[in-house]
Amino acid sequence: MTHKTKGIVLRAVKYGETSIIATVYTELFGIQSYIVKGVRQSSKKSQGKSNYFQPSAILQMEVYHNELKNLQFIKEFEWAYLYEHLFFDVIKNAVATYMVELLQHSLKQPEANPELFYLMEDSLKQLDRGDVTLTANLPLYFTLHLATELGFQWQGEFNKHTPVLDLEEGQYVGDIPGHPFYLSGELARISSEINSINFYNDLENIQLNRTVRRQLLQSFQQYIALHVSDFGELRSLSVLYELF
Known part of the structure; x- marks a missing residue:
């Protein structure tokens, strides 16, 4: 059949x-x-x-x-x-390579997950059509939403009572934890903003400098690695660090 x-x-x-x-x-x-x-x-x-x-x-x-x-x-x-651009644009292709590699490292079983498939499909289409800012921010958006589809979405949000994002526990907390896997201050605030985005076009309105984007991407990837066994190392991550 x-x-x-x-x-x-x-x-x-x-x-x-x-x-x-x-x-x-x-x-x-x-x-x-x-x-x-x-x-x-x-x-x-x-x-x-x-x-x-x-x-x-x-x-x-x-x-x-x-x-x-x-x-x-x-x-x-x-x-x-x-695709109109993705296969021929070096930067868009680098982002697509990261998304593909991240998905491969995150999936350990062959079972179907239609919502995860649609996330990947829609993100690639938006990457193909998106402007420079959307392209640069898309790895952050995709990494967080991949975590959600895998079943470990962050809990809570950034505010004056919970200003720290504990990456090991996957939630916003009031105090800095006793391990190094956390974000605080502006990084925690921006993470909450990106995590609440529902429309790809909203990524065009988030302006980040190179240092902040790199720190966030490193932390978001670390978050998935903390929750997926035998995750391994992403070769494409260093390329994005250089580009963005």
């Missing part, structure tokens, strides 16, 4: 002489690995088909699915959304 599902490509590696194995985050089945046959052939029919499997590509697919197998097969595929 075949199923139609959208999928976001996370990575692809060569397989045999003409095929690839693609890791795809799907709407119906969560993260899956697919053998895609013949897309690296030099024939006219196959020319350019490997481009569909660039990381962050959003595809409409018809797939075979067997829960007892680790490797599935893709029968048909086409663009579900065709």
